[in-house]
Amino acid sequence: MKKINKILIIGGGSSGWMTAAALINRFPDKDITLIESENISTIGVGESTVQVFRQYTGMTGLIDEEWMPKCNATYKLSIDFTNWSGDGKTVKYPFGKGTWLNKYKPIDWFIYNQDKNIKNHYSYENFAIGHSELLRQNKMVYEDDHINGWDFNDITGFQLDATLFANYLKTDYSLPRGLNYIQDTIKDVTLDYDGNIKSLISSSDREFEADLFIDCTGFKSLLLGKTLKTPFVSFGKYLLNDKAVATHIPYTDIEQEMVTSTDSYAHKNGWIWNVPLWTNIGKGYVYSSQFLTEDEAEKELKEYLINNTKCSKEIINSLQYSHIQMTPGFHEKSWVKNVCAIGLANGFIEPLEATGLMFIGDAIEFLVDTLAARDGVVNSYDKSIFNKRVRQRAEYFVGFVIGHYAMATKNDTEYWKTITEDIDYLSIDEDWTKYLQVYMLEFFSELINKWQYLKPEDGTPYIMAGFGFNPVVDKIIQSGHHKESNLKLHKDIESYINYQKEYVSQFPNMYNYLKANIYK
Template sequence: MLLLTFDYGPGVVMQLKNQKILIVGGGTSGWMAASLLAKKWPNCQIKLIESQNIGTVGVGEGSTPYIKQFFNALEIEESDWMPFCNATYKNGIEFINWSTQPGYNRYFHAFLSDLDEQHTPLFEQATLNRRQGQAVKAHPDGYFFLQTLAQQHRQPTLEVQSNNNAAPHNIYAYHFDSGKLAEYLKQYCLNLGVEHQFVDIETVELAGNGEIAAVIAKDKCRFEADLYLDCTGFSSLLIEKTLKERFISFDENLYNDRAVTVASKAQMHYQPQTTSTALTNGWAWQIPLTSRTGNGYVYSSKYISDEQATQELIEFVGRDNLIGEPRVIPMKVGRVERAWVKNCVAIGLSQGFIEPLEATGLHFIQTSIESFILLYELGEGSAEYRQVYNREIEHVFERVRDYIVSHYLTNSRNDTEYWRVCRDKINISDTLDGLMRQWCSGKDFKAALKKAELDHIYPSASWHMLLAGMGFLPPIDGAHRLSDSEKRTLAQIAEVHQQHINVYGKT
């Protein structure tokens, strides 16, 4: 998933001299923003202020592959940050029990390897054949290298640096303790000269032109800057509460508004993947860290109470495995209409949030701050460039929303009203409607993704994995079993995977 292309090379580094940037909020978004800004604009005066009384959300344990570029930009090595943050590698996400179609009760959404380049067209062709009436199963499992790695408990990186030129290049992501990541980045920022102060902001002062003039703390301490980053989380203190930017709720098609989380014991030989299991009124994540396993149940408060959800999660994880107390987190799902207004840019939860099904929170933070830097360098904050930024953020939020909504739309569970409503009563965007019609008509789906500019957000392979993996395919006699030709193809792919797999270490 990509936003604007961000140039991490030497390129033009704008020497913003004496510009004052004030970041309000010290969660993951505040420190990620501070790190990139301090690295990219060394001549700016950057200050981060945060409350000691208002906690951070502190979840966000899974990433997308794109975060690797963030660490590269900061020149931070995996060998340094990963042990500090109890991090593990992530090959992809396994979805379990979202579908009741025979043969489709689980599928793996894999990140891509260059080894998949030759196999993805075979898989996509199988889905096309099925959509056109042939009795093939067209399930994604077996086609993608990182799924094979995860299945065999292997990491996506080489165990030893090998001279084997044939070692495939893998795109992978991470799991980590996000509280520790914020701590790590804080130290990184302080080393680069970012100032930090604990204060509770009480009021925000506006200038005559409607820009933010200052933020004022409870102790009357006053902070003035040229640019303000609102990283205050769901409270959205600057962009919503002060500048009155409209919040667009996604509650017409994303019903989950709460999560309960609890940690359990670390597993010795874990599968390097996130697991997403559908429960009665939502879904549960399981994320392996080196220190613990992160678990959470994302649900709709309209269909299940906090107490019931907590109980269901505890039973799912196993009471004997727990090592912490459950914590309920309300979620505000949606986005502000414009994330950059006058001299204020909202980053992180203050800007918007799509439920964590594909772990996009930190991805949005990274791409938002990158795009902001890029466009500020091009347009110095002019109204025209602010508009470009806001349009781009809107596009990405709305199209990621389509991808997330598709999981609910294509579920085939009938055990509770929640799952039926998620499938049958949901409102979908015109873009998604067009896409689903194309899929069901048996026509060229790849072309439709391209036309809707969706393939640069989630690649075509991801869309095919999702829709075919859910068994969202025409019912055809015998198609729940692999056809002979699929068996042959999968056997050949398994052989190719096997030729490469031994250089990847086990957990």
């Protein structure tokens, strides 16, 4: 079996450059080339990562102090959801491990939260992580033994300019390490008698051959989708959003506005992101074309920005707005024949929960494992395992993201009524929605042990708690067995939070922390 030595990456968006950087770093002796087109633009948004993204920066040895200043990056500790119940309230889904109250399990909070004898319940994040006050006060610290469970390198994700990040990986990382780079547009593809890709033909009539072609061509999916016709599973039945309009606004009060969370504000026909970068704030409206035209969406976003930021009407009207089309869904397989697709070319859920760059990092890690295991020899079983690993990860998050819409209760517009009153989330039984079909239903059980595999830091209990979805069966609540333990839980949180409120106030806010440590 032929070894994979010559690798051709097609596409110079985040996925292309992230793949190129990781491969040239791990396999410096292989012949690796990236081709990108000057004429086809990248998506260029995708500015917010989860903390798992640190696996990628770790794998490539990227150092915060070096790459962050070149990518307009800030730290991110949480994803927030505002107004998803239609009441303007903000729900936090912080990163980090819930180690401070490890004698309790998530179900204890859900039982406690139903106890009518207790007034002013503490929120789930107060219960589940030790640094909820640090988050609430927008403070940052590197190491600290008094904040339980705090581990900077495990907890921090990033907010970054995706275009600058791709550029950094190109000029400061991959090219100096010997990556071959070509600017050209692929206009044709030839196949061999086995249906593998034989070569790519470019606009300048050059022909490129390789052992492995990595398709990073974005939603075009030139090789995996268009050429090999790999089946595509659309999530359009559950996820209505297929468009976005994006811009950047200037800071008016940088110390207040540069927060450690990315917010997702549920608006009339979709949701609006708020991503504070170092020099400006990314804003974008994710919406469904079934309910809004591009012009209407831009108008709604502008109105929102005029009413909800301190920027003047003149400034908001003078900004540049870019319109983006997206296709929620995944290909059935990501590695077919001699094509492996990474990034949007393989699939995308939607921007909620910032899974795009995380999936890219995961797929790259699995690809490196596959290529390293037998020194470049890859058989059909290796590819199946790669495909299974990519898909398992995606399946969980597809269900998790759909779960946000399934659990929301906002219903003041036709768009939200469709989402929260019309869609039957359990009507279609397929692998991609196993999370809703099986996983979520397990919590509706009298057997408390069904909850045992849920960890406090998992996303699911945060979203259930924040969106007011409480699956503890009524019998357990009514049994009255938990009166004392509920009170004890309340007091435990109270004493810790009171201490933390005072304690974390000494630390710098994110702006000053970055100024002292990253943007020196």
